[in-house]
Amino acid sequence: MSLRTxxxxxxxxxxxxxxxxxCRELLPPQPITKTAVTLAAGLRAEIQRKxxxxxFRYSDYFPDSPRARQFDLGGRQxxxxxxxxxxxxxxxxxVANGQLSPSTLVGYRKAICGIRMQYWRDKTLADAxxxxxxxxxxGLGLTAKAARNLLTPLRSVFEDALNDGLIDYNPFDRIALKKLLRQTTKASDYEVDPFTIAERDELLKHARADERPMLxxxxxxxxxxGELMALRWSKIDWIGRTAxxxxxxxxxxxxxPKTEAGIRDVDLSDEAIAAxxxxxxxxxxxxxxxxVNPRTNTPWETDAQIxxxxxxxxxxxxxxxxxxxYQVxxxxxxxxxxxxxxxxxxxxQLGHVDVQMVFRVYGKFIAQDFQKPKAQGLRLASSGS
Structure with a gap:
């Protein structure tokens, strides 16, 4: 603290x-008294604490200072x-550099351009x-997974804004996101609904001759x-009976694959070998x-085609x-x-990182006395769907 003449x-x-x-800031004109000096020292201490x-927000204390424009107006503008x-x-x-998959870009684009994100588009960084x-x-009304996907680009925006000095804090750092999602998101309505033996047999029976082997x-x-569509003949081990x-x-x-577990050798049963x-x-x-797509004799491009x-x-x-x-x-x-x-x-065989997902998704199908099935002649059991 000093006096400027x-x-x-x-x-x-x-x-x-x-x-x-x-930073050096002049206080408003006032008589230079002991009280004024004491108050100035208190103000400086308060600023340092904040x-x-x-x-601390610069413009709250020195709204007309050039420093306020430097530090605050980015987030406000x-x-x-x-x-x-x-x-x-x-x-x-x-994506162009090969660091992100096109499918992930599609998801991010939907999140950024979607109706839910419109809420933020007319607001400034400082408004949030x-x-x-x-x-x-x-109020999103989404499943936890869908909500996290939607939040990813927005979180990146605030992280970068904080690193760029445009905001004083990241609002995501001041909410209990995991707890909030647990309390407000809805359960997924997707149901594991497998086909019975009879349904599977009917599907194979009514498939065209050029469709049946793939099914x-x-x-x-x-x-x-996607793994089915990408499979190459060079990946088939005829002797070891694996793909x-x-x-x-x-x-x-x-x-x-997203994880190392996704790279695997899938055992081929007699039915798979015959196919x-x-x-x-x-x-x-x-x-x-x-x-391949039997209608064009060219490789499948999307699961939507199938x-x-x-x-x-x-x-x-x-x-x-x-x-x-996917129910297949x-x-x-x-x-x-x-x-x-x-x-x-x-x-x-499914390419999961661990067994937890199997227990969570398929727990009701797990037999009490389990063993590794023989590759020969394993027949689809009725799922009771």
């Missing part, structure tokens, strides 16, 4: 360090919409308070749709992919109650467990 007056000046910058606590759009551009560059964030998250193989291996699964096709782009033998004349010499051109018409022909194609994977898992397969073995 001007032509017509003296004024008290206080000094402090804020965000690594040495800086230490991370709650920058629209969240602009930062969200910039974040989307970051994601697009990451923890209470506003809590209220908005509490039979799918029911016998439980691959993810090496190390690629997944998502949004027309092949990529590796790929039946497929050999169609694609073994024609190209790399085992399974659903719309093959699966939906097949369910109608077979008279089988419609469930989405659930049918494989539930049938293995009902037949007494070891849950740890099933988890490995």
């Amino acid at each position: 001007f032509k017509h007056e003296q004024r008290i000046q206080i000094a402090f360090s804020y965000r690594g910058v040495q 800086i230490q606590a991370g709650t 920058v629209l969240i919409a602009d930062r969200l759009d910039a974040q989307l551009q970051v994601y697009e560059r990451q 308070t923890p209470s506003m964030l809590r209220d908005w998250i509490g 039979q193989f799918w029911f016998a291996t439980g691959l993810r749709p 090496r699964i190390d690629r997944n096709l998502v949004a027309k782009t092949e990529k590796g 790929i033998i039946a497929q050999k004349p169609a694609t073994f010499l024609a190209g790399e992919h085992v399974w 659903r719309k051109t093959l699966w939906e018409p097949l369910c109608k022909r077979a008279g089988v109650r419609y469930r989405n194609p 994977r659930h049918t494989y898992a539930s049938s293995m467990l009902t037949a007494g397969a070891n849950p740890w073995y099933v988890a490995q």
Whole structure:
């Protein structure tokens, strides 16, 4: 603290360090008295306490100072919409550089451009308070997983804004997000609803000759749709009777699995071997992919293609109650467990990191006395769906 002498007056000046910058500010004109000096010292101490606590806002104390414009006006002037759009551009560059998958970009774009995010687009960074964030998250009406996906770009916006010095704190750091999601999100309405033996047989019976091998193989291996579409002939071990699964096709782009557990050797039963033998004349010499779209004789590009051109018409022909194609994977898992397969073995075959998901998703299908099933002749057990 010091006195500054001007032509017509003296004024008290206080000094402090804020965000690594040495700041000096003149107090309003007033008589220089012992009381004024004491109050100035108290003001400086208060500012230092708030800086230490991370709650100091420059413009609250010195609204006309150039320093206030330097430190505060970024957050007060920058629209969240602009930062969200910039974040989307970051994601697009990451896809171009191979650091982000196109399917993940699709999800982020939906989150940023979706109706729920409109709430923030006309607000500035400084407008966002923890209470506003809590209220908005509490009213999303989404599952916990969907809510987390939606929040990812917004969290990145506030993290970057804090690092850029545009805001004094990240509002996400001041909410109990895990607890909030647990209390306000809804349970997923997706149901594991596997096919019975009779339904499976009807589907295979009504499949066209050029569709049947892929369906039979799918029911016998439980691959993810993207893994099925990406499977190459070079990954089939005829002697060891396994298929090496190390690629997944998502949004027309092949990529590796999310976890190391996703890279695995799936055992091929007699039914699976018979299916790929039946497929050999169609694609073994024609190209790399085992399974292709029989209508175009070109590799499948999306799971939506399978659903719309093959699966939906097949369910109608077979008279089988419609469930989405992913239920084929659930049918494989539930049938293995009902037949007494070891849950740890099933988890490995499915490509799960651990067995917890098997117990959580398929617990009601787990037989009490389980064992590793024999690869020969394992028959789908009735799931009672």
